[in-house]
Amino acid sequence: MTDSPKNYQLICGLEVHAELKTKSKMFCGCKNDPFHAPKPNLYTCPTCLGMPGGLPVPNKKAIEWTIKLGLALNCKINLFSKFDRKHYFYPDLPKGYQISQYDIPFCYDGYMDTSEGRVGITRIHLEEDTGKLLHKTIKNEKVSLVDFNRGGVPLVEVVTEPDIKTAAQAAEYGRKLRKIIRYLDIGNCDMQKGGMRLEANISLNETSDLPEYKVEVKNINSFKYMEQAINYEMKRQAVLLNDDKIPTQETRGWDANKQVTFSQRTKESAEDYRYFPDPDIPPLQFTKEQIESWKKDLPSLPEQVISDWKEEFNIEERYSQLLIDNVQAKALLGSIFAAAQKENVKPNDIAKEIINKNIKFNKDSKSQEVIADYQQLHQTDDLDSSVLTKTIGQILTANQDAVTKYQAGKTQVIGFLLGQVAQKLPQKLDMSLVRSELLKALEN
Numbered sequence: 001m002t003d004s005p006k007n008y009q010l011i012c013g014l015e016v017h018a019e020l021k022t023k024s025k026m027f028c029g030c031k032n033d034p035f036h037a038p039k040p041n042l043y044t045c046p047t048c049l050g051m052p053g054g055l056p057v058p059n060k061k062a063i064e065w066t067i068k069l070g071l072a073l074n075c076k077i078n079l080f081s082k083f084d085r086k087h088y089f090y091p092d093l094p095k096g097y098q099i100s101q102y103d104i105p106f107c108y109d110g111y112m113d114t115s116e117g118r119v120g121i122t123r124i125h126l127e128e129d130t131g132k133l134l135h136k137t138i139k140n141e142k143v144s145l146v147d148f149n150r151g152g153v154p155l156v157e158v159v160t161e162p163d164i165k166t167a168a169q170a171a172e173y174g175r176k177l178r179k180i181i182r183y184l185d186i187g188n189c190d191m192q193k194g195g196m197r198l199e200a201n202i203s204l205n206e207t208s209d210l211p212e213y214k215v216e217v218k219n220i221n222s223f224k225y226m227e228q229a230i231n232y233e234m235k236r237q238a239v240l241l242n243d244d245k246i247p248t249q250e251t252r253g254w255d256a257n258k259q260v261t262f263s264q265r266t267k268e269s270a271e272d273y274r275y276f277p278d279p280d281i282p283p284l285q286f287t288k289e290q291i292e293s294w295k296k297d298l299p300s301l302p303e304q305v306i307s308d309w310k311e312e313f314n315i316e317e318r319y320s321q322l323l324i325d326n327v328q329a330k331a332l333l334g335s336i337f338a339a340a341q342k343e344n345v346k347p348n349d350i351a352k353e354i355i356n357k358n359i360k361f362n363k364d365s366k367s368q369e370v371i372a373d374y375q376q377l378h379q380t381d382d383l384d385s386s387v388l389t390k391t392i393g394q395i396l397t398a399n400q401d402a403v404t405k406y407q408a409g410k411t412q413v414i415g416f417l418l419g420q421v422a423q424k425l426p427q428k429l430d431m432s433l434v435r436s437e438l439l440k441a442l443e444n
């Protein structure tokens with residue numbers, strides 16, 4: 001190692017895959033529900049199994065959703081697009097090629113803003129997922145099994161520019177992307193099951209220019225692991241660079257138990273996938289009007305809703321963050337908050353009770369029911385004012401030292417005195433009333 005380690009900056013881009021939750025698969029009519037299939041290889045047909053004669057027919061919904069995601073991420077849309085064959089051999093890919101998009105993806109040149117700056121989005125394309133390999137030991141023999149329920153499920157890939165400067169920014173970008181996909185109601189992004197998969201391209205340089213190498217860390221299934229993997233790579237690569245060595249261009253995996261990345265395979269040069277347009281699928285053409293109408297349909301995104309709710313209903317951001325799951329919940333909550341305001345119930349209080357699960361809320365909830373539930377929850381018993389006055393008098397007499405402190409300006413004793421009054425009175429109290437009566441008594 002050299003005596004004075006240099007300062008390197010992170011240069012990182014992400015590739016995120018997310019399965020779309022269409023009813024059927026990308027190029028056939030098979031059910032798209034790999035996580036709930038009662039047994040392996042149930043949702044298959046000649047097309048998604050790659051049998052001769054199977055003819056792919058693109059899923060219109062999946063294409064529409066991909067373009068909507070692109071519009072939500074400020075992308076430009078290619079009015080002319082096509083599907084290409086990406087050739088490679090692996091047992092989870094029965095055709096010997098994956099239908100993907102090569103040089104003309106549906107969406108390109110977008111961006112997402114994070115707290116650490118803008119992350120450019122290079123492209124968003126649509127492809128089919130592969131089957132799932134299961135490595136097992138059966139009768140003392142190591143075997144690999146393949147389940148094609150997942151084969152042919154629509155999969156979007158969102159690729160960023162190498163604009164990410166810290167591991168925390170990578171995680172923030174990933175979380176925001178997941179939030180938007182869920183909010184648009186186009187994917188579940190269940191990371192544990194592989195419904196969303198992360199890949200980071202990581203290099204270091206003394207300037208912000210792309211260096212001559214990059215390390216890909218693949219198949220990361222949580223944002224926390226991605227952050228850890230990037231931080232680990234930054235240290236590992238800095239040690240090599242300080243030693244005047246260039247890190248090997250390779251694919252690495254993340255070992256969450258050992259907290260290290262490990263080499264999986266070395267890439268000498270770009271792989272040759274022999275891409276060419278899929279001759280079974282005619283190119284796709286969209287009109288400007290079509291794209292404009294999808295753009296108009298697009299709901300305002302979580303960040304916008306959070307700021308609108310703050311303005312309109314005074315909802316705290318920490319509550320909005322938790323409540324804005326998807327576009328339906330957003331619309332319903334908006335109408336509940338508006339109705340609550342009319343009845344002089346603070347929307348923020350309703351938001352809080354929904355999050356604390358003190359009031360029932362689901363997609364079938366009606367505004368009036370939610371407000372009624374809230375009012376019932378906060379209903380207080382009628383209190384005889386003479387009983388309250390008498391109780392306050394007793395408490396003040398019994399706690400003269402607290403009264404003296406209050407008169408000396410230590411107003412925080414009010415909390416203690418309120419507690420004493422509440423203990424004496426067993427019913428559900430309107431504490432603001434008790435407080436104002438207590439203050440009156442203390443001022444006398």
Ligand SMILES: [Zn+2]
Nearest residue numbers: 028030045048
């Ligand atoms: Zn099929």
